[in-house]
Amino acid sequence: MSPSDTLGHAAVEDWLRRFAADIAANKALLVKLDTAIGDGDHGTNMDRGMRKVLEKLDDLDGGDVGATLKAVGMALVSSVGGAAGPLYGTLFLQMGQSAAGRDSLDLEGWTAALDAGVKGVQARGKAQEGDKTMLDALLPAVEALRSAAGEGAGLAEALERSAGAARAGMEATIPLEARKGRASYLGPRSVGHQDPGATSSHLLLRAAADAARAG
Amino acid sequence: MKKLINDPDAVTREALEGMAVAHGDRVRVSIEPAYVVRADAPIQGKVAIVSGGGAGHEPMHGGFVGPGMLDAACPGAVFTSPTPDQMLEATKAVDGGAGVLHIVKNYTGDVLNFEMAADLAKGEGIDVEAVVINDDVAVEDSLYTAGRRGVGATILAEKLCGAAADQGRSLADVAELCRRVNAEARSMGMALTACTTPQSGEPSFELGDDEMEIGIGIHGEPGRYREKLAPAAAIVERMASVVVEDLPFNSGDRVLAFVNGMGGTPLIELYIVYRDLHRLLAERGITIERNLIGDYITSLEMAGCSITLLRLDDELTSLWDAPVDTLALRWGA
Numbered sequence: 001m002s003p004s005d006t007l008g009h010a011a012v013e014d015w016l017r018r019f020a021a022d023i024a025a026n027k028a029l030l031v032k033l034d035t036a037i038g039d040g041d042h043g044t045n046m047d048r049g050m051r052k053v054l055e056k057l058d059d060l061d062g063g064d065v066g067a068t069l070k071a072v073g074m075a076l077v078s079s080v081g082g083a084a085g086p087l088y089g090t091l092f093l094q095m096g097q098s099a100a101g102r103d104s105l106d107l108e109g110w111t112a113a114l115d116a117g118v119k120g121v122q123a124r125g126k127a128q129e130g131d132k133t134m135l136d137a138l139l140p141a142v143e144a145l146r147s148a149a150g151e152g153a154g155l156a157e158a159l160e161r162s163a164g165a166a167r168a169g170m171e172a173t174i175p176l177e178a179r180k181g182r183a184s185y186l187g188p189r190s191v192g193h194q195d196p197g198a199t200s201s202h203l204l205l206r207a208a209a210d211a212a213r214a215g
Numbered sequence: 216m217k218k219l220i221n222d223p224d225a226v227t228r229e230a231l232e233g234m235a236v237a238h239g240d241r242v243r244v245s246i247e248p249a250y251v252v253r254a255d256a257p258i259q260g261k262v263a264i265v266s267g268g269g270a271g272h273e274p275m276h277g278g279f280v281g282p283g284m285l286d287a288a289c290p291g292a293v294f295t296s297p298t299p300d301q302m303l304e305a306t307k308a309v310d311g312g313a314g315v316l317h318i319v320k321n322y323t324g325d326v327l328n329f330e331m332a333a334d335l336a337k338g339e340g341i342d343v344e345a346v347v348i349n350d351d352v353a354v355e356d357s358l359y360t361a362g363r364r365g366v367g368a369t370i371l372a373e374k375l376c377g378a379a380a381d382q383g384r385s386l387a388d389v390a391e392l393c394r395r396v397n398a399e400a401r402s403m404g405m406a407l408t409a410c411t412t413p414q415s416g417e418p419s420f421e422l423g424d425d426e427m428e429i430g431i432g433i434h435g436e437p438g439r440y441r442e443k444l445a446p447a448a449a450i451v452e453r454m455a456s457v458v459v460e461d462l463p464f465n466s467g468d469r470v471l472a473f474v475n476g477m478g479g480t481p482l483i484e485l486y487i488v489y490r491d492l493h494r495l496l497a498e499r500g501i502t503i504e505r506n507l508i509g510d511y512i513t514s515l516e517m518a519g520c521s522i523t524l525l526r527l528d529d530e531l532t533s534l535w536d537a538p539v540d541t542l543a544l545r546w547g548a
Contacts, residue, residue, distance in 0.1 A: 125323070182436060
């Protein structure tokens with residue numbers, strides 16, 4: 001297996017740093033999207049959380065991908081607040097559980113980890129696909145990983161397709177009526193706005209594809 | 216944005232630091248993680264009551280920490296739920312061996328973070344029950360939304376449960392009382408202006424000079440209906456009739472009427488609202504037996520008000536009259 005077929009610990013760190021940078025760069029956009037249908041704090045909260053994650057990464061010395069993802073989850077749980085804290089925290093904690101003890105993730109390992117994370121988000125938030133939430137970006141991304149693997153795609157190609165599916169899922173939230181979170185209180189007035197959680201989830205998977213290509 | 220702040224990201228922390236130096240004799244303030252507990256906590260053998268939520272609703276919840284009400288409050292950033300580590304530390308700080316009741320307003324973030332905190336506290340051997348408050352009748356389609364929001368009934372529940380805990384009742388009893396208060400209370404709010412969070416710097420919605428929002432939440436969420444501004448009596452009729460018919464409150468009922476200011480409305484206007492509410496309820500044969508009027512659950516500088524009605528019986532009335540000694544609510548002490 002060539003190095004580009006796995007995400008080693010350095011590549012996982014690279015992914016997290018890219019995600020932090022993307023969140024910082026899109027903070028104003030996330031605030032704007034959340035102000036339209038929520039309470040306007042998603043960009044600020046995620047940025048605060050990812051800055052905390054960056055501090056954690058600087059202190060890490062281990063090569064255990066699972067342990068790193070768990071540390072990321074705990075950092076988010078204790079710093080983000082809102083709904084995004086427990087949801088993104090659970091995503092990373094479950095990914096970490098799935099990747100425990102591994103020093104790298106191949107496509108199968110990455111898919112299993114992301115799937116475990118997304119299932120955790122579903123269990124915590126009790127949302128379904130189409131409820132206009134982060135799951136609308138995450139669920140198609142897992143699906144795209146599976147079909148890419150089935151077609152024999154390599155890791156970088158599969159993550160690229162998964163990011164593309166997340167983007168499509170994010171854009172598909174625009175006409176949806178929200179059924180979870182604060183946006184649901186708006187009823188039909190939530191239609192016509194892109195979901196901020198799906199937007200940050202797309203950034204997460206976009207960053208993963210970028211890290212895989214670079215690695 | 217014009218605000219008396221130093222740093223938009225430090226609003227909660229700096230306000231807590233002010234509270235600590237102002238009221239250190241009555242409350243203990245932890246900055247990291249952020250929580251406020253009564254100075255004499257934990258009270259051995261008493262059920263402890265913890266609440267929390269985003270900042271920006273002052274005096275809720277920190278102003279309600281003290282004898283006869285909350286044992287601890289956990290503030291998040293403005294309009295942002297606090298985090299499980301805060302709730303866990305606050306829960307441990309006030310647990311006197313009789314268990315801890317978490318009073319949670321029904322917002323997705325608050326509910327999820329308190330759920331994680333309760334899991335963590337139970338893991339440390341603390342008996343925790345959580346009751347979710349959801350009294351906002353403005354949210355109609357509750358099957359397909361995150362459900363009705365927790366608003367005015369929250370502080371009524373905090374006061375009444377605080378009194379019940381002082382009587383030495385068990386965690387199960389105090390939690391049951393909390394659920395009963397929630398079941399017997401209904402609220403609705405309206406706004407004349409939006410509010411601006413320090414982090415975003417922009418008003419949460421745009422409202423014309425001659426418009427109002429009916430059915431707003433307490434986080435600057437837009438309301439269910441945007442309407443032309445009307446006289447106070449018409450606004451009260453618009454909100455109170457929905458509140459009354461939802462429970463429903465019937466002729467012969469005795470109630471606690473709570474007229475709450477959203478932060479930017481002067482007390483003189485709240486008394487006009489109370490006058491009109493009193494008249495409307497009298498016409499429907501509903502007697503106001505206790506009242507509360509003022510800014511208790513605010514939405515930063517938003518102008519507007521909310522109306523909460525709680526159906527009373529002798530037990531609830533006597534719990535309401537029991538002594539309370541907090542920064543924002545104080546009598547009999």
